[in-house]
Amino acid sequence: MVVTDIRQQFPILGRTVKGKPLVYFDNAATSQKPQSVIDALSHYYAHYNANIHRGIHTLAEEATHAYEAARFAVQEFIGAAEVEEIIFTRGTTEGINLVAYTWGRQNIAAGDEIIISGMEHHSNIVPWQIVCEEKNAILKVIPVKDNGELDMDAYKSLLSSKTKLVSIVQVSNSLGTVNPVKEMIGAAHEVGAKVLVDGAQSAVHLDIDVQDMDCDFFAFSGHKVYGPTGIGALYGKKELLENMPVFQGGGEMIREVTFEKTTYNDLPYKYEAGTPNIADTIALKTALDFIKDTGKESIRKHEAELLAYATAQLQAIPGLTIIGQAGNKVSLVSFVIDGVHPQDMGVLLDNMGIAVRTGHHCTQPLMKRFGIPGTIRASFAVYNQKEEIDVLIAGLHKAIKMLT
Ligand code: PMP
Numbered sequence: 001m002v003v004t005d006i007r008q009q010f011p012i013l014g015r016t017v018k019g020k021p022l023v024y025f026d027n028a029a030t031s032q033k034p035q036s037v038i039d040a041l042s043h044y045y046a047h048y049n050a051n052i053h054r055g056i057h058t059l060a061e062e063a064t065h066a067y068e069a070a071r072f073a074v075q076e077f078i079g080a081a082e083v084e085e086i087i088f089t090r091g092t093t094e095g096i097n098l099v100a101y102t103w104g105r106q107n108i109a110a111g112d113e114i115i116i117s118g119m120e121h122h123s124n125i126v127p128w129q130i131v132c133e134e135k136n137a138i139l140k141v142i143p144v145k146d147n148g149e150l151d152m153d154a155y156k157s158l159l160s161s162k163t164k165l166v167s168i169v170q171v172s173n174s175l176g177t178v179n180p181v182k183e184m185i186g187a188a189h190e191v192g193a194k195v196l197v198d199g200a201q202s203a204v205h206l207d208i209d210v211q212d213m214d215c216d217f218f219a220f221s222g223h224k225v226y227g228p229t230g231i232g233a234l235y236g237k238k239e240l241l242e243n244m245p246v247f248q249g250g251g252e253m254i255r256e257v258t259f260e261k262t263t264y265n266d267l268p269y270k271y272e273a274g275t276p277n278i279a280d281t282i283a284l285k286t287a288l289d290f291i292k293d294t295g296k297e298s299i300r301k302h303e304a305e306l307l308a309y310a311t312a313q314l315q316a317i318p319g320l321t322i323i324g325q326a327g328n329k330v331s332l333v334s335f336v337i338d339g340v341h342p343q344d345m346g347v348l349l350d351n352m353g354i355a356v357r358t359g360h361h362c363t364q365p366l367m368k369r370f371g372i373p374g375t376i377r378a379s380f381a382v383y384n385q386k387e388e389i390d391v392l393i394a395g396l397h398k399a400i401k402m403l404t
Helices: 003-008 035-048 058-078 092-107 126-135 152-158 181-190 238-243 278-294 296-315 342-351 364-370 386-403
Strands: 086-089 113-117 138-142 163-169 194-198 217-221 232-236 254-257 262-264 320-322 332-337 357-359 375-379
Touching: 035 058, 035 278, 058 086, 058 232, 058 278, 086 092, 092 126, 092 163, 092 194, 092 217, 092 232, 113 126, 113 152, 126 138, 138 152, 152 181, 163 181, 181 194, 232 238, 278 296, 296 320, 296 332, 296 386, 342 357, 342 375, 342 386
Parallel strands: 113 138, 113 163, 163 194, 194 217
Antiparallel strands: 086 232, 217 232, 254 262, 320 332, 332 375, 357 375
């Protein structure tokens, strides 16, 4: 994999910010898009824009074909057994909410327990709090250890016959920690609980095989895998999806409507009410093709080098502490600096053309756990280079001098 060739495919990387070449290290928030994805969007609108499924004209057939081809691409990307198990959503948040509102409402009763972890994104906390409040169920939280790993002994002791669901993040967006989800799923299944895996951060870095993992649900977002915003997918085991109540009502999701009674469509359409996000779905396939063509193994190797390099360079800065030093991490570093507010650092780095994320990263309870208001987070993607990390390190030195 030649990074300079990869960079050529991402037009945005050629721009400047505040007169400096852009250094984009906010990939965990959203990744940039290759030209092929941008072209797929405009090609759809310029050549075969039409509503899908019901049309018999050529444009509708072409659009339907491309939309359904994306479903096969997602199936392959995450290793699902059947294409009907792939539901298109707006993203991870909608996927988790879909499960909470359908499976959750049907299966959670008073006194039942839902287990999440202390490093969850708000998207994997709030939907379960809503279900727990409505059903008088109890939310339990797996503690996070000082090194940013989950306390697995505590997890096992939380599991019981009362546990109905474990909903966990595979990769922390704030720490980079890769959680041992396969082991966690096995333990949850032993007590009869179902497991949802939040794959928002993992899908772009790790090989995903939902069958091997044996998760019951898996949600991810297109915009973090080099695809467009507004599209994502939810995987669910067929048997579960078939038995869950519907989510939203409207067109597409019905078989027959009368004023007396409505019957519902087969999977996956049962959960896709209304005209879907056709263009972004089609372009999601192009993004997954980009990852496949580049090769996840090569991407991972490159990102691991960036992580090791950045970690070593950052650790050499006096007063800087990396939050989350798990043994198994993706290419993301979160850190705090003595006497420096993360937001001030973010502003100064932006003046140097460097885009990092600062704040709580939608994980307020995790920040509380570490006793900090937030972190400075640099997250790396396939197109980042060591030279850019050097720019960040030089920028940090300069900004620290100004701020302390
Ligand atoms: N979970 C995690 C771990 C995330 O990082 C994010 C996005 N920051 C989400 C869930 C929510 O994803 P989205 O906003 O794309 O729905």
